[in-house]
Amino acid sequence: MRTESTGETILQVDCVTKRLGTGAAAVTAVAEIDLSVRRGEMLLVMGPSGSGKTTLLTIMGGILKPTSGRVKINGTDITSMTESQLTKIRQKEVGFVFQSFNLIEYLSTIENVEIALNFAGISGRRARKRATELLTDLGLGDRLHFKSGDLSGGERQRVSIARAIANNPCLILADEPTANLDSKHGHQVVALLRDLAKQQDRCVVIVSHDPRIVDIADRVCWLEDGRLSDHQTLDASSLAQNRLIAPAPTILERPQEREAEEVLVRKAASNGDADASS
Ligand SMILES: Nc1ncnc2c1ncn2[C@@H]1O[C@H](COP(=O)(O)OP(=O)(O)O)[C@@H](O)[C@H]1O
Numbered sequence: 001m002r003t004e005s006t007g008e009t010i011l012q013v014d015c016v017t018k019r020l021g022t023g024a025a026a027v028t029a030v031a032e033i034d035l036s037v038r039r040g041e042m043l044l045v046m047g048p049s050g051s052g053k054t055t056l057l058t059i060m061g062g063i064l065k066p067t068s069g070r071v072k073i074n075g076t077d078i079t080s081m082t083e084s085q086l087t088k089i090r091q092k093e094v095g096f097v098f099q100s101f102n103l104i105e106y107l108s109t110i111e112n113v114e115i116a117l118n119f120a121g122i123s124g125r126r127a128r129k130r131a132t133e134l135l136t137d138l139g140l141g142d143r144l145h146f147k148s149g150d151l152s153g154g155e156r157q158r159v160s161i162a163r164a165i166a167n168n169p170c171l172i173l174a175d176e177p178t179a180n181l182d183s184k185h186g187h188q189v190v191a192l193l194r195d196l197a198k199q200q201d202r203c204v205v206i207v208s209h210d211p212r213i214v215d216i217a218d219r220v221c222w223l224e225d226g227r228l229s230d231h232q233t234l235d236a237s238s239l240a241q242n243r244l245i246a247p248a249p250t251i252l253e254r255p256q257e258r259e260a261e262e263v264l265v266r267k268a269a270s271n272g273d274a275d276a277s278s
C-alpha cells in the first residue's frame with residue numbers, strides 16, 4: 001500500500017502563469033497553476049503534447065521565470081532571484097532528468113557525472129569518488145569509462161539520474177523520462193525515480209504523457225491546455241482503493257498522445273480486478 005507522505009513541503013507553486021511568444025503567436029502555456037509537493041512524495045503531472053508540461057517543469061526548476069505567480073523550493077521563493085542565485089539553486093537544490101538524456105557525447109559516463117559536481121565546486125578525487133559511488137549504486141560500475149554513445153537508452157537515462165542527484169538535491173524534476181526507452185528500461189527508470197523519493201526522501205515530480213507511469217506515482221494531476229483540471233486531480237492511492245488501476249503495467253514503447261486519458265477512462269469504466277500496491 002502507498003503511504004501518505006508526511007514530509008515537509010519541498011516544492012510550492014502558487015498561481016503560476018506563463019505566456020510565451022509575442023503578438024498573434026502569443027500563447028498562455030500554463031495558467032494559474034497551484035501545486036505543492038512534499039519530501040518523500042512522487043507527483044506525476046500527465047497531459048497531452050502541448051499541454052504545458054515542459055513549461056511548468058522548467059518553471060518549477062528555475063530555468064524559466066513565470067509571467068506571474070510564485071515558486072518556492074524548500075521554503076525559498078525563487079521567483080524574484082537573480083540569474084546567478086538561480087544558477088546556485090539549480091546546481092544544489094534541483095536535479096533535472098530529460099527525455100533525451102542530455103549527456104555530453106564526447107565525455108565518458110563518469111565524466112558526465114563529475115562535470116555536475118565540478119560546477120557545484122566539488123572537483124578532483126572527491127568528485128571522482130562520488131561519481132563512482134553513484135554510478136555503481138545505479139548498476140553502472142562496469143560502464144564508468146564508456147562514452148554515452150556506447151550505452152543503451154536505459155543506461156544513458158541512469159547516467160542522467162546519477163548526474164541529477166550528484167549534488168544531493170531535494171527536488172528531482174523529470175521531463176518525459178521514459179519517452180525514449182523501451183518498456184523494460186522505462187520501468188526501471190521510473191522505479192529508480194520512485195526509490196529516490198521513497199528511500200532517499202527526495203521530492204520527485206515527473207511530467208509525462210506515458211499512461212503506464214500512473215500506477216507508480218503517489219499522486220497524479222492532469223494538465224490540459226495549460227490548466228490543471230481539478231476534477232481530474234486524482235490521488236493514486238485512492239484510485240487503487242477504488243480498484244480503478246490495473247496491476248503491474250508495462251511502459252509503452254511509443255506512448256500516443258491523449259492515451260493517458262483514454263487508459264484511465266477505460267480502467268475506470270471496466271472497474272476491473274485492480275490492485276495497485278507495489
Ligand atoms: N518558446 C515558445 N514560444 C511560443 N510558444 C511556445 C514556446 N514553447 C512552448 N510554446 C507553446 O506552449 C505550449 C506548451 O508547450 P510545452 O510546455 O512544451 O508543452 P508539453 O511539454 O506539454 O508538450 C504549446 O502550445 C507550445 O506550442
Ligand SMILES: [Mg+2]
Binds near residue numbers: 053054055175
Ligand atoms: Mg514537453
